[in-house]
Amino acid sequence: MRRGLAVAATTALLANGPAVAHPHVWIVARAGFQLEDGRVTAVAVAFQFDELLSASLAAEFDRDRDGRFDAAETADLEREAFAGLAELDWLGHLRVGGRPAGLGPPRGFRAEIAGGLVTYRFERALSSAADPRAGGVALTLADPSWYVDVVLDPEAPASVQGELPAGCRLAFAPDTSLTHYAGPTPPVAAMLACPAGAS
Secondary structure (H helix, E strand, O other): OHHHHHHHHOOOOOOOHHHOOOOOEEEEEEEEEEEEOOEEEEEEEEEEEOHHHHHHHHHHHOOOOOOOOOHHHHHHHHHHOHHHHHHHHHHEEEEEOOEEEOEOOOEEEEEEEEOOEEEEEEEEEEEEEEOOOOOOEEEEEOOOOOOEEEEEOOOOOEEEEOOOOOOOEEEEEEOOOOOOOOOOOOOEEEEEEOOOOOO
């Protein structure tokens, strides 16, 4: 992502590390929970970038200037820009039962241009399927260094694909587990919350 944001925003994403005091990149994000048999097996993520970054990504990777990324352009974008987000674990923080849980690498990467803004879409599988009845499942999309400011889309912040266990619901709450988060307020986690004894 260093080169990707360098070509897009004229500075590298990690150039100043955690000491950066304010964001240089802005993302509106959407989170999705994918369930099978009542358990979360994967999360879906969408990142919509700010106008400056979007314009630079389009200028760099929409090489035929047709307003979309074809298969070859998408592959270049994934390899040269998106893959660098691995340094930040693709801005994903998962907690199951209040404890950090593993997410696999992204799969199914897509990129689109709409209304002048670039959006990345991808999925990540959980290291093991998680039952939200066992203390809940929470996904926070954030950069603890606050170089990248990530906010959930106020119109459609999160979704659920599949059937939730009875009594469980989609909810949102500040994620105070990211103790080094440098922003003015903690990031917001999207979560699947279940009452005690839900079955």
